[in-house]
Amino acid sequence: MAKATIKINRQYLKEIKEVCESFNYEKGQLINVLKKTQEKIGYLPAEVQMVIAEELKVPVAKVYGVVSFYSFFTMVPKGKYPISICLGTACYVRGAEGILQEVERQLGINPGETTPDGLFSLDCLRCIGACGLAPVIMIGEKVYPRVTPNKVKEILDEYRK
Amino acid sequence: MDMIKITIDGKVFEVEKGITVLEAARKNGIRIPTLCHMNLSGLRFVNKPASCRVCVVEIEGRRNLAPACATDVMDGMVIKTHSIRVLNARRTIIELLLSDHPKDCLVCMKSGNCELQDIAHEFGVREVRYDENCAMSTYRKDKSPSIIRDMDKCIMCRRCETMCNEIQTVGALSAVNRGFNSVVAPAFEQNLVDSACTFCGQCLAVCPVGALTEVDHTWNVIQAINDPKKVVLVQTAPAVRVALGEEFDMEPGTIVTGKMAAALRRLGFDYVFDTDFAADLTIMEEGSELLDRLQRFLGGDKTVKLPILTSCCPAWVNFFEYNFPDMLDVPSTARSPQQMFGPIAKTYFLEKLREKPEYKDLKREDMVVVSIMPCVAKKYECSRPELSYEGNPDVDYSLSTRELAAFIKRMNIDFNSLPEEDFDRPLGESTGAAVIFGASGGVIEAAVRTAYELLTKQQCPSVDFKQIRGLEGMREAIVPLPEGMPLKEIKIGIANGLANARKLLEAVQRGECDYQAIEVMACPGGCIGGAGQPYHHGDSSIIKKRQEAIYREDAGKPIRKSHENPYIQKLYEEFLIKPLGEKSHHLLHTHYFKKREKYEEVDD
Numbered sequence: 001m002a003k004a005t006i007k008i009n010r011q012y013l014k015e016i017k018e019v020c021e022s023f024n025y026e027k028g029q030l031i032n033v034l035k036k037t038q039e040k041i042g043y044l045p046a047e048v049q050m051v052i053a054e055e056l057k058v059p060v061a062k063v064y065g066v067v068s069f070y071s072f073f074t075m076v077p078k079g080k081y082p083i084s085i086c087l088g089t090a091c092y093v094r095g096a097e098g099i100l101q102e103v104e105r106q107l108g109i110n111p112g113e114t115t116p117d118g119l120f121s122l123d124c125l126r127c128i129g130a131c132g133l134a135p136v137i138m139i140g141e142k143v144y145p146r147v148t149p150n151k152v153k154e155i156l157d158e159y160r161k
Numbered sequence: 162m163d164m165i166k167i168t169i170d171g172k173v174f175e176v177e178k179g180i181t182v183l184e185a186a187r188k189n190g191i192r193i194p195t196l197c198h199m200n201l202s203g204l205r206f207v208n209k210p211a212s213c214r215v216c217v218v219e220i221e222g223r224r225n226l227a228p229a230c231a232t233d234v235m236d237g238m239v240i241k242t243h244s245i246r247v248l249n250a251r252r253t254i255i256e257l258l259l260s261d262h263p264k265d266c267l268v269c270m271k272s273g274n275c276e277l278q279d280i281a282h283e284f285g286v287r288e289v290r291y292d293e294n295c296a297m298s299t300y301r302k303d304k305s306p307s308i309i310r311d312m313d314k315c316i317m318c319r320r321c322e323t324m325c326n327e328i329q330t331v332g333a334l335s336a337v338n339r340g341f342n343s344v345v346a347p348a349f350e351q352n353l354v355d356s357a358c359t360f361c362g363q364c365l366a367v368c369p370v371g372a373l374t375e376v377d378h379t380w381n382v383i384q385a386i387n388d389p390k391k392v393v394l395v396q397t398a399p400a401v402r403v404a405l406g407e408e409f410d411m412e413p414g415t416i417v418t419g420k421m422a423a424a425l426r427r428l429g430f431d432y433v434f435d436t437d438f439a440a441d442l443t444i445m446e447e448g449s450e451l452l453d454r455l456q457r458f459l460g461g462d463k464t465v466k467l468p469i470l471t472s473c474c475p476a477w478v479n480f481f482e483y484n485f486p487d488m489l490d491v492p493s494t495a496r497s498p499q500q501m502f503g504p505i506a507k508t509y510f511l512e513k514l515r516e517k518p519e520y521k522d523l524k525r526e527d528m529v530v531v532s533i534m535p536c537v538a539k540k541y542e543c544s545r546p547e548l549s550y551e552g553n554p555d556v557d558y559s560l561s562t563r564e565l566a567a568f569i570k571r572m573n574i575d576f577n578s579l580p581e582e583d584f585d586r587p588l589g590e591s592t593g594a595a596v597i598f599g600a601s602g603g604v605i606e607a608a609v610r611t612a613y614e615l616l617t618k619q620q621c622p623s624v625d626f627k628q629i630r631g632l633e634g635m636r637e638a639i640v641p642l643p644e645g646m647p648l649k650e651i652k653i654g655i656a657n658g659l660a661n662a663r664k665l666l667e668a669v670q671r672g673e674c675d676y677q678a679i680e681v682m683a684c685p686g687g688c689i690g691g692a693g694q695p696y697h698h699g700d701s702s703i704i705k706k707r708q709e710a711i712y713r714e715d716a717g718k719p720i721r722k723s724h725e726n727p728y729i730q731k732l733y734e735e736f737l738i739k740p741l742g743e744k745s746h747h748l749l750h751t752h753y754f755k756k757r758e759k760y761e762e763v764d765d
Contacts, residue, residue, distance in 0.1 A: 006760035013762055046349050051760055053348075059332025059357065064348040068337045 006050045013051060015040045020055040027058050030066055034073060043077045079114045079121035081159045084138040088127030091135035095148070099135055100124065102149040106156055119159065165236040170243065176234055183216060183229040186242060193218065193242050194251070194280055196258075197318030198230040199367055201701040204685040205634060205658065208323040208367070213316065214254045215280060218242045226250055255284055260291040261298055262370070263313050271371035274696050277316060278370075298341050305353040307360040307376055307540040312344045315372040321345055321364035328685060329659040331480065333358040345372075357483050357757075361476035361659065361683040362537030362692025375537045375693065378558040379568050385529040385557070386429040392514065393529045395430040396502045396588070397421060399437055400535040400599030400688035401562045403710035407695040407703070408566030409576045414706030416714050419581025422589075424569050425533075426582060432510075435584045436532065437591030439502035440598045440607070442732070443473060444723035446749050447495040447604075448611040449740035451678055455616070459647045466491045468654065468669065468676040471604050473497045475542035476683035478753065480659050485666055486755035494750040498598065499532050499539055500548050502588065503555025504748040506530050509736045510588060525553055532559045535599070535691030538683070547751060561693025590728040593624070593714070593721035600711045601657035601687035602629040602636070605680035609640055609651065610722045617643055624721045629653065632686050632708060634661040637676070654679040657687050 019036045023029035033052055038044050044067055053060035067073040085100045100111075103122060107115050114121040130136050133145030137155075144155055163178040169186055176185040186193050197213040199206065211231035218229045221239035226247065229240075241247060259281060266272050300312035317336070322345050325334040333356040337346050347356035365373035385391050406415035425433045450469060457465045470492040472478055481492060495501075507525050514520040514528075532539060539559040542548065548555050560568065569576050583589070594610050597603030606629045613621050628638040640651040654676040656662040662681040668674045684690045689707040690697075697703045720726060737744045 005758045007763050008760050010762045010764060013760070047760075049348070054760065059326065059335065060348040061332055061335035061337075061346070061356065062326075065335035065337045069339045069343075 006047050006054075008047050008051050012041055012048060016048060016051050016055065020052065025056055027056050030056060030058060030063065031070075034063070034067060038073060043074045045075055074112070076112070076114050076121070077118070080119050081139050082121045082123065084123050084125050084128075085111075086126070086128055086130075086134070086136050086138075087124050088131065088134075090127070090131035094134045096135040098149045099137060099147050099152060102152040103137075103156075106152055120156070165234060167234050167236075167238045167240065169240045178234070178236075180234060181230060182218060182220075182227070182232045182234055182238075182240055185234050186229065186240075191242060193229045194283065195230055196276055196280055196316065196369060197320065199318075199320050199699045201685070201697075201699060203632060204328075204690070204701050204704070206324065206328050206367070206685070208318070208320045210319050213258065213318060215251060215258075217247060217250055217254070219244050219247050252284065252286065255281055255286050256289045256291055258316055259286065259289045260295050262316065263297070269314075269371040270374040270377070271314075271368075274698075275371060276369035276698070296341075298344070300344055300346075301350075303352050304376065305358070305360065305541070306544040307537045308353055308358070308362060308365060309374050309376060310346075310353060311372055311374070312346070313372075314370045315344055316370055317343060317345070318369055319345060320367040320369065321373055324363045324367050327660065329359070329361060329363060329683070330663050331357055331359055331361070331659060334364060359476040359479035359483070359659065359683065360538040360541040361480075363684060364692075365537065366684075366690075366692040366694075366696070375561060375564075376540055377560075377564055378540070379560060379564050379571075382529075382531050382558050382560065382568070385531075391527050391529050392431050392520070392523060393429070393531060394432045394434055394506050394510075394588075395425050395428075395531045395533065396434045396436040396439065396499070396506075397425070397533040397565075398499070398535055398539075398599065398688065399440060399596045399603075399711065400691060400694065400707065401533050401565070402596075403599065403689065403707045403714065404535065404562050404694045405566060408563065411577075412706075413703040414710040416710050417576075418714065419583070420576060420579045421565075422584050423579040423582040424574055424576055427574050427579075428568060428572055430531070432585045432588070433582075434502070434506070434588035435591050435595075436498045436502055436534075437595035437598070438588045438726070438728065439498035439505065440595035441592055441723035441726045441729050442501050442505070442749065443495055443498045443598075443604075444594060444607050444611050445729060445733070445740045446501075446745055447471065447473075447493045448608045448615065448723070450493050450495060451608060451612050452615055453741065455648065455677060468674060468679045469493050470666075471608075471678075471680045472751075473598065473604055474538070474682050474688075475499075475536070476538035477659070477662060477681045479538065479541070479756070480662065480683065481666065482753050483756040484663065485670070486757055488666070488670065489753040489755065491669070492753065494752065496548070496749055496751045497539075497542065498595075499534065499556055499559070500542060500751070501749050502532070503530050503548070504550070505732070506588060507550070507553075507555060508748060509732060513587075525550070529557045530555070532556050533562065533565045534559050535562050535688045535694045536684075537561060537692045539693075562691075563693060563695055566695070587728040587731065590726060591718075592723055592726050593716065593718035594723045595726075596714045596718065597711055599688045600630070600708045601682050602631060602638075602655050602680065603687065603711065604682075605629060605653050605655060605678055607723060608678070609653070611724045612651075613640065613642070614722065614724070617646060619643060621722075625716075629655065630712070631655075632657075632705065634658045634685070635664065648677075651678070652676050656680070657682045657690075658685045659683050 049063045053063045196215045199208045211228040216229040217226040219241040303310040402418040406417040472492045594607035636655045638653045686704045690704045
């Protein structure tokens with residue numbers, strides 16, 4: 001059993017304490033606390049989960065259990081431009097997987113990860129309701145219709161300037 | 162009690178309202194198989210996530226099969242436990258479980274004790290139709306000083322999680338991730354040693370498969386025994402002698418002290434000693450500490466910490482170091498009996514050996530101390546650096562009761578036909594007070610037997626302080642003192658199971674406790690229910706029988722108070738001089754470490 005010292009950014013700590021207080025330190029509000037904290041900080045690294053565990057008096061293993069269960073929660077910061085690749089049925093049959101592979105190749109990261117320069121992060125999702133435009137990808141709020149693998153580089157370059 | 166009528170497999174039964182189909186069936190002699198389900202009645206442990214689905218039954222009028230463990234009986238319910246639909250489903254379920262389970266049963270530590278293996282065997286599964294080309298979920302193995310996690314074998318019954326969080330409130334384990342990747346793990350899937358784990362091992366005591374097992378040092382012990390340079394000593398904990406027989410098909414609660422000593426001698430140990438001797442020694446030190454604190458308190462010393470907390474249980478020590486880092490001056494500083502035995506063997510007894518010509522140059526490093534423990538946390542305790550001298554541990558290896566049984570079988574010894582033998586002297590003599598260390602309440606009863614007489618300078622009216630005994634998780638007992646004492650009575654708190662210990666400690670923290678002493682044992686029932694004992698497989702009546710055996714063994718001892726052990730008296734005369742003296746301080750007492758700090762704020 002190693003001695004666990006949690007080092008936490010002063011600003012993060014302030015935000016977490018405010019969030020926990022707004023939910024009255026109720027153990028049952030763990031998911032809401034995590035959601036609000038992620039909204040404020042952008043992600044939920046280990047030390048943030050440890051502090052939340054400490055504040056709500058729940059085991060940190062339980063906190064991590066929740067964070068690792070819901071794909072909404074992330075332990076790595078999202079990129080400046082979050083990329084979402086639709087793998088819904090319509091997009092999938094029209095070649096979404098090839099697009100995903102090309103994005104992975106171009107950025108050198110897997111879904112759930114962020115590029116080292118912090119510019120892009122990559123995630124997959126199921127259907128954004130734009131099946132008529134399939135296959136689609138989203139970067140931030142912007143939707144790119146009828147993407148093909150050879151258009152990927154051009155699209156990414158828009159953000160690299 | 163409201164009774165209702167139900168039909169199971171064509172027979173009508175009258176059963177209590179509010180029980181489950183599983184309970185109703187079992188009460189009437191119908192054995193529905195289960196896997197994830199476990200109910201340790203009397204020990205507060207119930208696990209029924211209904212996740213394995215092995216217990217599904219057909220209920221007339223319902224579209225889907227229902228898990229018997231999580232379905233309440235209703236009046237007029239018609240249940241089929243072995244219809245073709247049930248059998249098909251059960252077969253598929255077992256095969257699916259097996260399809261994501263390694264097939265190395267022949268070399269698995271749990272083989273022969275595995276509930277998944279039993280179910281597959283009972284059901285006659287001879288092939289797994291989903292095996293070919295199936296991916297298996299695999300995880301990194303995690304080996305701590307006590308516990309090995311091999312999560313490839315996990316079937317997600319979550320008994321360990323229930324044990325860790327509800328009975329122990331340790332909170333080291335939780336289900337993490339989702340779907341095929343889901344697994345029970347510490348936070349961030351870190352290693353157990355880096356988590357809040359106390360190594361109590363109750364997770365592995367309830368694990369149905371080989372996902373959680375203990376670290377086994379038997380081979381190291383065999384090597385030491387066969388090394389002509391080494392003198393190998395063994396000590397056996399109190400709770401082992403009332404449980405070891407179970408591994409040799411004896412009735413639970415059979416006392417096998419004599420056969421065990423005979424077996425240990427035949428295994429090749431040079432000296433067969435008893436941890437009970439060290440338990441008597443613990444009482445001398447811990448009892449004196451209690452007395453010292455009481456006398457200082459009565460003398461008006463406001464800084465004295467009361468209640469004193471026992472410190473014999475290494476999982477409990479880990480627990481308070483992690484969860485109550487601000488209260489490290491409250492527990493007794495006395496080492497556990499295992500760790501009192503080690504240094505006495507490697508100093509006092511080593512000096513005695515050196516008097517013999519053949520051992521005159523014997524070095525400390527050539528003395529190997531092995532302990533047989535009902536516990537897996539003792540393995541971790543052996544590895545604590547402060548419990549060693551210049552890098553040489555005070556206790557070299559700790560084997561569990563189960564490992565001792567396997568060791569005896571491996572060495573071709575027919576345990577059941579062994580004669581009864583005695584321990585060697587001097588470190589093998591013990592009193593009834595020492596043997597009750599194995600049951601919840603025993604340490605404090607032993608301490609009271611001695612402290613009472615030292616405090617009052619009078620004989621105890623009776624050595625049987627029955628108000629202290631029991632298996633309930635949290636108890637209190639009052640020991641009245643004779644007239645004319647500055648204190649009317651000694652008030653004692655007792656907890657077994659770490660959730661109960663936490664409740665008591667929190668009460669102490671809030672200043673709501675007027676106890677003078679608190680005994681804590683991490684495992685439900687005390688060491689008799691330890692994680693190194695033969696598997697109970699969900700039958701908690703076994704633990705009750707072990708408890709009864711412990712008190713039978715105590716009652717049969719000629720000496721029942723630690724301070725009357727003649728070899729203990731001699732140890733003080735010849736070597737230690739007096740309890741809490743300088744030698745004791747170095748050899749028999751320890752200190753505790755903060756295992757968790759509050760968070761530290763940084764700018765980046």
